[in-house]
Amino acid sequence: MPIPQAPLDVQQRASLREHNTFGLPAVARTLVRIKSEADVRRVVDHPEYGVAPKLVLGGGSNLVLTRDVEAVVLKVEIPGIRLLREDADAWIVEAGAGESWHGVVAWAIAQGIPGLENLALIPGAVGAAPVQNIGAYGVELQDRFESLDAVDLVTGRTVTLDAPMCRFGYRDSVFKQALAGKSVIVRVRLRCPRPWQPVIGYLDLERKVAETGITAPDARTVFDWVCAIRRAKLPDPAVIGNAGSFFKNPVVTAEQCRDIIGRDPEVVHYPLPDGSVKLAAGWLIDACGWKGKSVGRAGVYERQALVLVNRGGASGAEVVTLARAIQESVYGRFGIRLEPEPVIV
Numbered sequence: 001m002p003i004p005q006a007p008l009d010v011q012q013r014a015s016l017r018e019h020n021t022f023g024l025p026a027v028a029r030t031l032v033r034i035k036s037e038a039d040v041r042r043v044v045d046h047p048e049y050g051v052a053p054k055l056v057l058g059g060g061s062n063l064v065l066t067r068d069v070e071a072v073v074l075k076v077e078i079p080g081i082r083l084l085r086e087d088a089d090a091w092i093v094e095a096g097a098g099e100s101w102h103g104v105v106a107w108a109i110a111q112g113i114p115g116l117e118n119l120a121l122i123p124g125a126v127g128a129a130p131v132q133n134i135g136a137y138g139v140e141l142q143d144r145f146e147s148l149d150a151v152d153l154v155t156g157r158t159v160t161l162d163a164p165m166c167r168f169g170y171r172d173s174v175f176k177q178a179l180a181g182k183s184v185i186v187r188v189r190l191r192c193p194r195p196w197q198p199v200i201g202y203l204d205l206e207r208k209v210a211e212t213g214i215t216a217p218d219a220r221t222v223f224d225w226v227c228a229i230r231r232a233k234l235p236d237p238a239v240i241g242n243a244g245s246f247f248k249n250p251v252v253t254a255e256q257c258r259d260i261i262g263r264d265p266e267v268v269h270y271p272l273p274d275g276s277v278k279l280a281a282g283w284l285i286d287a288c289g290w291k292g293k294s295v296g297r298a299g300v301y302e303r304q305a306l307v308l309v310n311r312g313g314a315s316g317a318e319v320v321t322l323a324r325a326i327q328e329s330v331y332g333r334f335g336i337r338l339e340p341e342p343v344i345v
């Protein structure tokens with residue numbers, strides 16, 4: 001006899017306001033809570049949900065909801081964190097896609113596993129981390145990535161992807177491109193290399209070294225520094241709705257950059273190994289005078305122009321209107337098209 005399965009946890013007409021860090025109002029026609037890998041297969045085998053379009057939701061930290069969602073929303077809540085292996089050259093940590101990213105970073109630090117500390121306090125779920133290859137203070141997810149398991153939303157099969165298969169780029173991966181909406185990440189394995197070395201070359205961290213005189217910080221200290229830096233300049237989504245950086249830092253040719261420097265010598269720029277140059281989008285937006293400004297109930301954060309915030313009761317449309325206005329003024333002054341980082345639905 002087949003073993004009876006727990007039914008899927010389905011909610012009709014579910015508010016998504018609590019499920020996106022911007023706090024934007026939208027209703028999902030159907031919301032399914034995915035608590036295990038088997039739940040994904042149940043969705044695939046379901047006569048109605050199996051064939052319906054789907055939206056996979058992690059912590060909702062990289063999302064702008066501009067309307068109600070007709071697609072079946074899969075809210076990934078798969079738990080579990082463990083040290084999978086301890087090799088001579090790395091610790092391998094495995095986490096369920098529904099765990100909070102910061103929770104995993106804090107857990108690793110508490111276990112004495114260093115390597116994730118630069119990525120502390122990034123909002124969102126573990127399953128979303130590879131999707132946009134999260135990064136901060138000199139470390140990107142791809143630098144600490146071992147592999148992940150994802151369930152194909154058509155076949156119901158679980159596949160394991162290594163780093164090349166994920167095609168990581170700057171805030172980008174195969175899950176934003178060819179595999180967008182086609183699979184659900186259920187588990188992620190992180191690789192923390194040993195011997196550990198602190199990554200403290202980022203300007204804000206160099207300042208901490210200078211301020212404290214600690215030139216060889218341990219992982220816990222770097223973790224505390226990163227938390228302090230982020231708290232000082234980024235709004236806590238639990239208090240002020242936001243989705244982190246709203247735009248990617250644009251990459252331009254050396255020639256374009258020289259042009260901009262000619263007119264604006266102060267422009268913050270980082271030369272890349274291939275000869276192109278990354279510009280600080282926050283600086284460009286700030287230079288156009290947007291810091292602290294609002295359009296309707298959406299605004300530009302006072303302490304970091306790259307972050308758009310919900311000043312209370314904003315709609316997704318207001319956020320998008322503000323974003324367009326910023327794009328236009330940056331284009332008008334610098335000839336650069338800023339590309340949004342979050343997914344706009």
Ligand code: EPU
Nearest residue numbers: 136137138244245247248249268280282283286304305306
């Ligand atoms: N700047 C200004 N005015 C502003 C904002 C920034 O002049 O209003 C200048 C800063 O002074 C600095 C430069 O622009 O010289 C860059 O700013 P910052 O160091 O704060 O980093 P960022 O480019 O704004 C990126 C990531 C963040 C990540 C930080 C730290 C992107 C789009 N953003 O921000 O990631 O935490 O570096 O590594 O790559 C995110 O993706 O959601 C995110 C927060």
